[in-house]
Amino acid sequence: MRNSKIIVIMLIALIFSxxxxxxxxxxxxRKLAIDSLALEKVRDLSKYISIIGNKQTPWSxxxxxxxxxxELFTDGAKMGVSSINQSEVKYYGIRTYLxxxxxxxxxxxxxxxxxxxxxxxxxxxxxxxYVGVITIYQRFEGSSGDKLxxxxxxxxxxxxxVERKQTQxxxxxxxxxxxxxxxxxVTETKP
Amino acid sequence: xxxxxxxHFVMRIFLILLAAxxxxxxxxxxxxxxxxxxxxxxxxxxxxxxxxxDLLAIINDNGKMSISAKEAKVAEIKALNLQDPEVDExxxxxxxxxxxxxxxxxxLEEEKIKKQKAEEAEKATVAEQKYEKIDxxxxxxxxxxxxxxxxxxxxxxxxxxxxxEVPVLIIIYQEADMKDYDRPTTIKKYLEYLKDQKKNxxxxxxxxxxxxxKITELELLKK
Numbered sequence: 022m023r024n025s026k027i028i029v030i031m032l033i034a035l036i037f038s039x040x041x042x043x044x045x046x047x048x049x050x051r052k053l054a055i056d057s058l059a060l061e062k063v064r065d066l067s068k069y070i071s072i073i074g075n076k077q078t079p080w081s082x083x084x085x086x087x088x089x090x091x092e093l094f095t096d097g098a099k100m101g102v103s104s105i106n107q108s109e110v111k112y113y114g115i116r117t118y119l120x121x122x123x124x125x126x127x128x129x130x131x132x133x134x135x136x137x138x139x140x141x142x143x144x145x146x147x148x149x150x151y152v153g154v155i156t157i158y159q160r161f162e163g164s165s166g167d168k169l170x171x172x173x174x175x176x177x178x179x180x181x182x183v184e185r186k187q188t189q190x191x192x193x194x195x196x197x198x199x200x201x202x203x204x205x206x207v208t209e210t211k212p
Numbered sequence: 213x214x215x216x217x218x219x220h221f222v223m224r225i226f227l228i229l230l231a232a233x234x235x236x237x238x239x240x241x242x243x244x245x246x247x248x249x250x251x252x253x254x255x256x257x258x259x260x261x262x263x264x265x266d267l268l269a270i271i272n273d274n275g276k277m278s279i280s281a282k283e284a285k286v287a288e289i290k291a292l293n294l295q296d297p298e299v300d301e302x303x304x305x306x307x308x309x310x311x312x313x314x315x316x317x318x319x320l321e322e323e324k325i326k327k328q329k330a331e332e333a334e335k336a337t338v339a340e341q342k343y344e345k346i347d348x349x350x351x352x353x354x355x356x357x358x359x360x361x362x363x364x365x366x367x368x369x370x371x372x373x374x375x376x377e378v379p380v381l382i383i384i385y386q387e388a389d390m391k392d393y394d395r396p397t398t399i400k401k402y403l404e405y406l407k408d409q410k411k412n413x414x415x416x417x418x419x420x421x422x423x424x425x426k427i428t429e430l431e432l433l434k435k
Contacts (some may be wrong), residue, residue, distance in 0.1 A: 050385070050387075054384045054385035068408060068409050068410075069408065072408060079359070089404065089405070157333060188396060191428070195393055196393065197392070197394060198391070198394065198395075
């Protein structure tokens, strides 16, 4: 009896998933292009963070890049910050995080992101948006003088939202995919 | 006695008349069969002549008849099974003519496709050359060794645009007439993006100009 109930539930779920997939009407090639676009936004963020953190970047340039970086995020998105010296992960608004990054008390800061990949594919939600999770590894190096004073490697999960939108340009309607990054959560911190 | 003679006479007359009737009947039957044979022969001759005419029309056709019509006609004649040596020879010649026409059509089609491809390649080259200058300017921002040089190249590039707010559309995917874009940006922001990211993942796909020759819209395509 219990088994038959499970089978019925699974069948209903299967029917709904097939229906949802057929309604998408997105070819695998098109989906791949959207996946790549979201990955590229994360790579762009990685570069922006390294520019903002870089002590050689002029203050005005860093502020301009902060504005560009904020355009990548949803309103109210948070960034998780961890340290090997404390177990607690603190969450800041993106602007606060970037401004704190810019003001870090090191002579030299090097931030590098690598192994950027999906851990959860973009899936269509009932509100029409696609949501996925991209994971990255961040290596942070802070130096004072010639001495490397702090190093850590953090694994972070970034929620990605992709939404189909329209805008009018030159008198015609343009359909575009708006990729926005949500919260960035720390999942692992190692020296 | 007289009665017997009479009886014999009547019988003889009857037999003569019967023989005459049978002979007459046979003669009539023979005549009908002959007519039928003659008619059949005439019909066959006519059919053969028509078949010959049709086959000759196929052999001598200079493109007025379609290949399918010709094939249908040859099949129709073959089905008649006329067993006429001249018709059989004409059938072979007609099939040969159809095959030749098919080969010629195929050759023309291949030539047409080849020409189309060459034209498309030429157009693409022309388009690439046309936008090469803009691509070079975008690339120069990416390749700038210093911030000052990058800013100077951005200012230089902006001179070709109607304003720093000129829209830049980036195609991430296209299928037939459908185009998927990234979120639209402006030329100023795009040039700053090139400066910051030190990469140019796109190439120019289309450009719109105003009457002063300044760019009013830039469409890029993922490389």
